[in-house]
Amino acid sequence: TGKLIIAPNAVDIALGGANLVELALRGRVDIAGADQAAKKGRLAIRNGRATGDALLDDALDYLKRHDGKKPSSVVGPLGWSLRINLYDRLMTRGMLRHEQGQILGLFPTHRWPSRDAAHERAVRTCIEGALIQRVPPDERTAALISLLHALKAVHKVMDAREHGVLKSDLKARAGRIAEGDWSSKAARESVDATRATLVAATTAAATTAAISGGN
Numbered sequence: 224t225g226k227l228i229i230a231p232n233a234v235d236i237a238l239g240g241a242n243l244v245e246l247a248l249r250g251r252v253d254i255a256g257a258d259q260a261a262k263k264g265r266l267a268i269r270n271g272r273a274t275g276d277a278l279l280d281d282a283l284d285y286l287k288r289h290d291g292k293k294p295s296s297v298v299g300p301l302g303w304s305l306r307i308n309l310y311d312r313l314m315t316r317g318m319l320r321h322e323q324g325q326i327l328g329l330f331p332t333h334r335w336p337s338r339d340a341a342h343e344r345a346v347r348t349c350i351e352g353a354l355i356q357r358v359p360p361d362e363r364t365a366a367l368i369s370l371l372h373a374l375k376a377v378h379k380v381m382d383a384r385e386h387g388v389l390k391s392d393l394k395a396r397a398g399r400i401a402e403g404d405w406s407s408k409a410a411r412e413s414v415d416a417t418r419a420t421l422v423a424a425t426t427a428a429a430t431t432a433a434i435s436g437g438n
Contacts, residue, residue: 225322225336228379231306233421237370238309239302240417242282243294244366247409249274251283254294254412264412265291278308294416295423310335318342347380354396355386365405366414372397373418 227234246252251274253267268290273280282301289297313319319335326332337343346367353360353368354377360368371377377397383390401414 225319225334229374229376232424233374235302235306236299236420236424237302237374237417238305239298239300240373240413240420241366241370242279242301242305243286243298243413243416244370244410245279246274246283246286247407247413248362248366249279252286253407253409256408262291264293266294266297267291278305278312294413295419298413298417298420299424350381351386353400354381354393355388357396360400360405362406362410365400365403366410368397369401369405369411369414370417372401373414373421 229237243252247254249270251268251270251272253269255263255265255267266286266289268283268287271283271287274283285301286297310319310321314321314335318337318339320338322334322336324332324334349360349364350368350371352358353364368377371380372394377394378390381393383393405411
């Protein structure tokens, strides 16, 4: 349909986390350990050379300016405006199209339905292999599943009933992958930072709603 199946703010945080994970996988950023010069658990730029991807390079430039910060403090900002830029990129590549409409003739709506779903099918096949056939995932598939697990959205992407498994088993399998040794410590901690940011955002939203309801 081109509609988000998860709250927009959560998607934006997860995309920011995905940028951080990808840069960790490419060896551009690290999370300092106890034996390193930087403060333990803080971001450390390992290679500031451009990646050749404009969006990743924007993220890397941002991280260069925030070297030494907590990973959870940069995940949110890394996701700002990223979703719209990704929509544009996918449209340019012929994978999505943009549809505009209105609600009640007043409020504009935007959707980005699929135009060419070949890449999506390939990604879903990798996820299905890891979660259903229990094929050991490559590091990017494991990273994606870990981010989906952090979003609590695995069951929204992979229909448990369609594959004859319980939703709880699907979530448990995703959790084991997320906690596994699928890549560098930096990449896994980037997912953890994303999860922490999502929890903080959800808690803040719930608190605001409770206060507003009380008034």
